[in-house]
Amino acid sequence: MTEGATKKFMFVNRTAPYGSVYALESLEVVLISAAFDQDVSLVFLDDGVYQLKKGQQTKGIETKNFSPAYRALADYDVEKLYVEQASLAARGLSAADLIVDVTVLTSRELGALMDEQDVVLSF
Amino acid sequence: MLHIVNKSPLERNALAACLRIAGGGTILLIEDAVYAAARGTAVEPQVREALGRFRIVALQPDLDARALGDRVIEGVTTVDYAGFVDLVAEHRNCQSWL
Numbered sequence: 001m002t003e004g005a006t007k008k009f010m011f012v013n014r015t016a017p018y019g020s021v022y023a024l025e026s027l028e029v030v031l032i033s034a035a036f037d038q039d040v041s042l043v044f045l046d047d048g049v050y051q052l053k054k055g056q057q058t059k060g061i062e063t064k065n066f067s068p069a070y071r072a073l074a075d076y077d078v079e080k081l082y083v084e085q086a087s088l089a090a091r092g093l094s095a096a097d098l099i100v101d102v103t104v105l106t107s108r109e110l111g112a113l114m115d116e117q118d119v120v121l122s123f
Numbered sequence: 124m125l126h127i128v129n130k131s132p133l134e135r136n137a138l139a140a141c142l143r144i145a146g147g148g149t150i151l152l153i154e155d156a157v158y159a160a161a162r163g164t165a166v167e168p169q170v171r172e173a174l175g176r177f178r179i180v181a182l183q184p185d186l187d188a189r190a191l192g193d194r195v196i197e198g199v200t201t202v203d204y205a206g207f208v209d210l211v212a213e214h215r216n217c218q219s220w221l
Contacts, residue, residue: 111144120218
């Protein structure tokens with residue numbers, strides 16, 4: 001195995017947080033890939049943008065609120081977070097509604113970024 | 124880039140998201156996404172328009188299973204499982220729109 005080989009990994013998140021296990025599973029895989037010093041990008045589009053909505057209160061559904069973990073990603077050197085503008089707009093949201101700082105991109109800017117990746121994983 | 128879609132475009136937005144985000148490349152329709160390859164659906168106009176910037180391919184066994192083999196939109200090509208593997212091998216990267 002090549003020593004120090006870094007690949008560009010993109011995690012594409014398109015599902016809302018608590019209706020299925022995808023969002024939480026994605027977060028776990030992101031943390032694993034960060035531990036291997038890869039170039040990690042996270043993308044949130046469609047209902048995936050709801051993962052980052054501020055103010056999640058999960059006590060009533062007896063489920064762990066994992067949204068604070070997105071704020072901890074920077075501690076693992078995961079700092080490339082991208083959100084699609086059209087997905088925010090379709091849900092009446094803006095970057096100010098999100099729990100972390102993100103880069104808001106147009107649909108095609110996101111597509112171009114996706115083209116550059118070595119590995120794309122979808123959740 | 125190879126974009127693989129496996130959900131019906133009439134039930135889910137996976138194909139719509141792919142068409143909105145991706146600028147070009149190849150789209151491979153498998154499983155319930157092969158309904159997008161059929162003539163006469165509500166999404167046919169979007170698929171025909173997408174043929175201008177994508178190569179669109181449908182998996183023949185999935186078309187056959189759904190009795191769609193005789194109504195594939197002109198310009199959409201088909202592959203068997205070996206062709207699926209070839210498509211993956213000939214593209215540098217791929218994205219699965221789940």
